[in-house]
Amino acid sequence: MKILLVEDDLALSDVVSFTLRRAGFEVIPAYDGAAAIAAWEASQPALVVLDLNLPKQDGFTVCRHIRSQSQTPIIILSVRSGDDVIVRALELGADDYIVKPFSPAQLVARIRAVLRRAGASAASGVLERGGWTLDPARHEVRWVGGEPVHLTGLETRLLEALMLNAGAVLTADALIQAVWGVEGGSRTMLKQLVYRLRAKLEAAGGGEIIETVPGVGYAFPA
Amino acid sequence: MKILLVEDDLALSDVVSFTLRRAGFEVIPAYDGAAAIAAWEASQPALVVLDLNLPKQDGFTVCRHIRSQSQTPIIILSVRSGDDVIVRALELGADDYIVKPFSPAQLVARIRAVLRRAGASAASGVLERGGWTLDPARHEVRWVGGEPVHLTGLETRLLEALMLNAGAVLTADALIQAVWGVEGGSRTMLKQLVYRLRAKLEAAGGGEIIETVPGVGYAFPA
């Protein structure tokens, strides 16, 4: 199981690497933010251990980038123990936050806990909700018994966000962020995208698909 | 979303309860290990916040018991910050371990992180009071057995404030602040809003809904 370890302090990185390897993980080290993103894309690790204080790009940026593209579990390491920082990191999608100094044993235990939890809900990436099957890797949706329909990249990300949270209402802003990332996107574009996606889904079979919750956002029926 | 809070320190339990409720969770308190297990079985919470140091049965026992029967996420609270204790708790199946003293905000953030990872959608915030069910996220109210009625954003906030304090009288100023924030809002607008909200609620089923307390404000019947 591959773990991406993003830590610029060489000595600490080595110690942690050693511990993780002894615990049976394969460790991919990265020493700054830019390298971290590159390594993440290249190696597709099962989990990321991320120092907040990094050269090139700080940990928040890396965290946001990874979260905008996948559900890979992220554990933050940091000397900063301020509440606002911790809350912000967790809200950004981090799974755990460990304050330095920490013990290697605890890190391993927390990694196992997060992986256990992630493994339970993670899957191949294929989502099945109420008759629809979405394969994000292939950019395809299918209605039960129907033919697969091709989606564009943006449409796929939108539908994935909605199906991942089936039954819940996602605000326009949340969806914009899920589709276009932190920068970019707008209400207008979201409107367009929903319109286009609905057209494809309706053409593919099922009836009412994406619910509008006026003044709030959209929801995929549970 | 129901959270079982197992904490024998009454004062702390109350503080945490308050915070969690304000964050939109429904809190079920338990004050010792035996009660915790009973409450867990009875109420099937979405997550358990568990103090380690308990009368009757200690936290480890409770944790093991719950883990042996379900995947319900568990977050441990404890004054003990020893590594061995933390590692042991995590290996026993806990999802997170928070060392006292902690801040309520961080607890909420960690609860959300664990719930997110566990696949549950975040706190729903649904309020049920005397036959009415309000889902603030969807801007919908429903009378028992009836169809959901759509509310506007302002109406939702008003009804939410009233239902959160069901049985109590809220002054006009308090309501204005709850709906429009610190700036903005006026008696006239509140009058209008109450009128419109009542119209929708009456059309939806139930009889007398929002009580007027002349010269003071409004109340939602307990």
Next chain:
DNA sequence: CAAACTTGTTACCAAACTGTTACCACTTGA
């Protein structure tokens, strides 16, 4: 290269939302 597709942009319309003003009934207290 040309055709097809993807994406962002602008525009328009209908519906919904919100603030404002006005009017009436009722209570309260001088």
Next chain:
DNA sequence: TCAAGTGGTAACAGTTTGGTAACAAGTTTG
């Protein structure tokens, strides 16, 4: 009894929101 204040109702207009359409620039594909 009358004036002032409070609360309910009504109508109206400006704004916002959501769905639809058409189009252009950029990209991919045959």
